[in-house]
Amino acid sequence: MSTAIIFILLLVLMLTGMPISISLGLTVLTFLFTMTDVPIESVALKLFTGIEKFEIMAIPFFILAGNFLTHGGVARRMINFATSMVGHWHGGLGLAGVLACALFAAVSGSSPATVVAIGSILLPAMVKQGFPNGFGAGVITTSGALGILIPPSIVMVMYSVATNTSVGQLFMAGVIPGLVLATLLGLTTWYRARKFNYPRLVKATWAQRLSALRESIWGLFLIVVVIGGIYSGIFTPTEAAAMSAAYAFFVAVFVYKDLTLKQVPKVLLDSASMSAMLLYIITNAVLFSFLMTSEGIPQEMAAWLIDMGLGPVGFLLMVNILLLLAGNVMEPSSIVLIMAPILFPVAMKLGIDPVHFGIMMTVNMEVGMCHPPVGLNLYVASGITKMGITELTKAVWPWLLTMLGFLVVVTYVPALSLWLPKTLGMM
Numbered sequence: 001m002s003t004a005i006i007f008i009l010l011l012v013l014m015l016t017g018m019p020i021s022i023s024l025g026l027t028v029l030t031f032l033f034t035m036t037d038v039p040i041e042s043v044a045l046k047l048f049t050g051i052e053k054f055e056i057m058a059i060p061f062f063i064l065a066g067n068f069l070t071h072g073g074v075a076r077r078m079i080n081f082a083t084s085m086v087g088h089w090h091g092g093l094g095l096a097g098v099l100a101c102a103l104f105a106a107v108s109g110s111s112p113a114t115v116v117a118i119g120s121i122l123l124p125a126m127v128k129q130g131f132p133n134g135f136g137a138g139v140i141t142t143s144g145a146l147g148i149l150i151p152p153s154i155v156m157v158m159y160s161v162a163t164n165t166s167v168g169q170l171f172m173a174g175v176i177p178g179l180v181l182a183t184l185l186g187l188t189t190w191y192r193a194r195k196f197n198y199p200r201l202v203k204a205t206w207a208q209r210l211s212a213l214r215e216s217i218w219g220l221f222l223i224v225v226v227i228g229g230i231y232s233g234i235f236t237p238t239e240a241a242a243m244s245a246a247y248a249f250f251v252a253v254f255v256y257k258d259l260t261l262k263q264v265p266k267v268l269l270d271s272a273s274m275s276a277m278l279l280y281i282i283t284n285a286v287l288f289s290f291l292m293t294s295e296g297i298p299q300e301m302a303a304w305l306i307d308m309g310l311g312p313v314g315f316l317l318m319v320n321i322l323l324l325l326a327g328n329v330m331e332p333s334s335i336v337l338i339m340a341p342i343l344f345p346v347a348m349k350l351g352i353d354p355v356h357f358g359i360m361m362t363v364n365m366e367v368g369m370c371h372p373p374v375g376l377n378l379y380v381a382s383g384i385t386k387m388g389i390t391e392l393t394k395a396v397w398p399w400l401l402t403m404l405g406f407l408v409v410v411t412y413v414p415a416l417s418l419w420l421p422k423t424l425g426m427m
Contacts, residue, residue, distance in 0.1 A: 002031075002035070002295045002297075003295070003297050003300065003301075005031065005035070006027060006031055006291065006292075006295070006297070009027045009030060009031065010023055010024065010027045013026055013027060020281070020330055020331070020334045021277075021280050021281040021283075021284045021285075021334070022284070024281075024284040024285055024287065024288045024334075024338070025283075025284040025287060025288075027288065027291075028043075028284070028287040028288055028290070028291045029043070029287075031291060032291065036294075038294065043287065043290075046286065046287060046290045047283055047286070047287065053161055054236070054238055055157055055160050055161055055167055055237065055238060056157070056161055056279070056282065057238045057241070057242075058152075058157050058167070058237055058238040058240075058241035059154055059157055059158075059241075059275060059278055059279070060271065060272075060275035060279075061238070061241035061242045061244065061245040062108070062109035062110070062152055062154055062157075062241045062244065062245075063109075063110065063154070063271045063274050063275050063278075064245040064248070064249075064267075064268070064271040064275075065107070065108070065109070065222075065241070065244040065245040065247075065248040066107075066108035066109060066110045066113040066248075067113070067267045067270055067271045067274075068245070068248035068249050068251075068252045068259065068267060069104070069107055069108055069113075069117065069219065069222075069248050069251075069252065070108070070113055070116060070117040071252065071258070071259050071263065071267055072248065072251060072252025072253070072256055072258045072259045073252070073256045073258030073259075074104075074107070074117075074216075074218075074219035074248075074251065074252070074256070075100070075104055075117035075118055075121060076121055077212075077215045077216035077219060077256075078100045078103045078104055078118075078216050078219055078220070079096060079097075079100045079118065079121055079122055080212045080215060080216065081100075081103075081209075081212040081213055081215070081216040081220075082095075082096040082097075082099035082100040082103065083096040083100075083201065083204075083212075084204040084208050084209045084212040085099065085204075085209060086099055086186075087200070087201035087202075087203075087204065088200055088201055088202065088203035088204070089190060089200065090190050090193040090194040090198065090200060091131075091135075091189050091190055091192065091193020091194070091198050091200070092193075092199065092200045092201040093122065093125060093126045093129060093131065093136075093199075093201065094126065094131065094135060094136065094139045094189040094193055094198070095186055095189055095190060095193075096122070097118060097119075097122045097126075097136070097139045097140050097143060097189075098139060098143045098182060098185050098186045098189055099182070099186070100118045100122065101114050101115075101118050101140065101143035101144055101146050101147070101182075102143070102146050102150060102178070102179070102182040103219075103220065103223075104117055104118055104147070105144075105146040105147040105148075105149070105150040105178070106150050106151070106152075106178075106222075106223045106226075106227075107219060107220075107222040107223060107226070107244070107248075108147055109147065109148075109151075109152040109153050109154045110147050110148070110154055111144055111145050111146075111147035111148045111332075111366070111369055111376065111377060112144070112147075112376055112377065112380045113147060114143075114144040114146065114147035115140055115141065115144030115147075115377050115380045115381055115384075116380055116384070118140060118143075118144065119140040119141075119144065119380070119381060119384045119385075120384050122136070122140065123136045123137065123140060123384055123385055129199050130198070130199050131198055131199065133385055133387060133395075134387070134391065134392075134394065134395035135192070135193075135196075135198065135395070136385070137381050137385045137387055137392055137395045137396070138395040138396045138397075138398065138399050139185075139189050139399070140381060140384075141370055141377045141378060141380075141381040141392065141395075141396050141399075142185055142370050142377075142396055142399035142400065142402075142403060143182070143185050143399075144369075144377050144380070144381075145366035145367075145369050145370055145377055145403070146178055146181065146182055146185075146366075148332065148362055148365055148366060148369075149174050149177060149178045149181060149359075149362055149363060149366055150174060150175070150178035150179075150182075151170075151171035151172070151174045151175060151178075151226070151227060152171060152226050152237070152240070152241065152244070153170075153171070153174060153362065154278070154333075155332050155333065155336060155362050155365050156170040156171060156174060156358065156362060157237070158282070158332075158333050158336045158337055159336050159340055159358045159361060159362070160358075161282065161337075162285075162289070162336060162337050162340035162341055162344070163340050163341070163344045163354060163358070165354045165355060165358055166355070166426075167236075167237040167238075168230050168231075168236070168237055168426060169355045169421045169426050169427055170355055170358050170359070171227070171230060171237060172227075172230075172231065172420050172421040172424060172426055173355045173356070173358070173359050173417040173418060173420065173421050174359060174362065174417075175227070175420055176416060176417070176419065176420050177359055177363065177406075177410055177416055177417055180406070180409075180416065181363075181366075181403070181406050184402050184405075184406055185399055185402060185403075187402075188398055188399050188402045189399075192398060218251045218255050218256065219251065222244055222247055222248065222251075225240070225243055225244060225247055226240045226241075226243070226244050229243065231424060231426075249264070278333055281333050281334055281337065282333070282337060285333075285334065285337030285338055286337075288337075288338060289337070289338075289341040292341060292342060293341070297342065298341060298342050298344075298345045298346075299345065301342060301345075301346065302345045302346040302349055305318075305346050306346070306349060306350075310350075311350070312350045312351065312352055313412070315346065315347070315350055315352075316352070316360070316411050316412070317411075319343055319347075319360070319361075320360075320364060320407065320411060322339070322343075323335065323339065323361065323364040323365075323368070324364060324367060324368065326339060326368070327364065327365070327367065327368020327369075327371065327375075328368075328371070328372075328373060330368075331368075331369075331376055332365035332368060332369065332376075335364075335365060335368070336361060336365065339361075340361065343357075344357065353414055353418060355417060355418060355421065355427065356414040356417045356418055359410060359417040360407075360410055360411050360417075363403075363406065363407050363410050364407065366403060367400070367403050367404060367407060370396055370399070370400055370403065371393065371396075371400060372389055372390075372393050373389075378392050378393065378396070
């Protein structure tokens with residue numbers, strides 16, 4: 001009974017158009033103060049202890065690093081390097097977009113930041129070269145989603161906070177799925193470009209490629225700093241996030257000099273407001289999780305699902321459907337923070353690896369960011385291309401189908417996610 005009341009209350013508040021974070025908080029407070037005897041002090045205490053986790057500190061730093069890189073000319077140099085490498089193949093600039101998104105994803109940790117940084121430079125160039133607007137928008141909208149799968153990833157940090165899974169293991173587990181998905185999106189781009197005979201660029205010489213690599217090496221080295229630092233044990237993921245922010249500041253201001261010291265306060269302010277928004281969502285989600293646990297809902301749900309006789313295969317299929325439906329109405333941070341504490345105990349009882357489960361949830365979030373009505377990447381791409389959401393939805397479908405096929409593979413082939421962290425001795 002209490003489960004139904006909680007979810008009906010949450011749904012009603014969300015349908016009023018209220019932000020999800022506020023809906024979560026109000027649901028918890030309304031239920032606690034009208035239907036339970038939980039003292040208000042315990043709610044306040046839970047608010048503070050819930051966001052006291054060391055891993056949460058990584059989020060503002062990764063956001064700050066992403067903003068420095070977005071404003072600091074790193075994206076432009078990565079695009080030049082990607083174009084010199086793959087621009088001569090069918091759909092040259094489109095393939096360069098996929099590669100540039102994968103490279104930028106490996107330094108930013110954010111999907112919308114990747115779409116903005118790469119899309120705002122590459123999409124006008126693609127239109128100028130004769131590509132249809134929809135083709136470029138489809139490539140960048142879906143490839144930008146790599147920002148939350150290729151480490152570092154803010155969504156993986158959220159999952160770690162919600163389930164106490166190792167962030168380092170999650171980051172390493174995301175490397176191979178991220179590279180496989182980037183390859184599949186590239187193949188889709190190449191196939192469609194070849195089918196419709198879209199433009200190609202003149203093949204770059206090795207001297208031009210080396211020059212482009214030299215130009216972009218400072219930005220690319222950040223991948224080594226973050227991933228190498230975590231794998232070698234020099235940094236924890238949170239320390240790696242702080243290092244990446246400091247390094248991104250140094251590169252943007254003193255090496256590339258595309259960002260002046262006068263512009264730094266604005267970047268800091270933008271990062272602070274975005275971090276505050278995410279931390280507010282986390283705080284309310286922590287409260288919601290506290291309410292669920294105190295009412296015994298995850299345990300009830302686990303018992304119900306196991307009584308139904310759902311094995312790992314059926315359970316994972318159900319989770320995928322549930323998360324794809326949730327992606328229609330919520331953004332990734334909220335989905336992970338609400339769904340993970342409910343689904344995670346069931347996954348553990350069925351013997352599903354927590355790291356594999358986290359990667360599967362992350363890929364689900366990627367798909368959710370690329371389809372309406374709440375696909376965040378669609379809205380970001382719409383702002384850049386000035387295309388309507390309906391038009392964009394039609395444009396992304398070939399890549400979206402590729403992502404759905406990849407989701408099935410990631411779900412039922414755990415080795416894809418777990419091989420690298422196991423090989424590196426992290427598990």
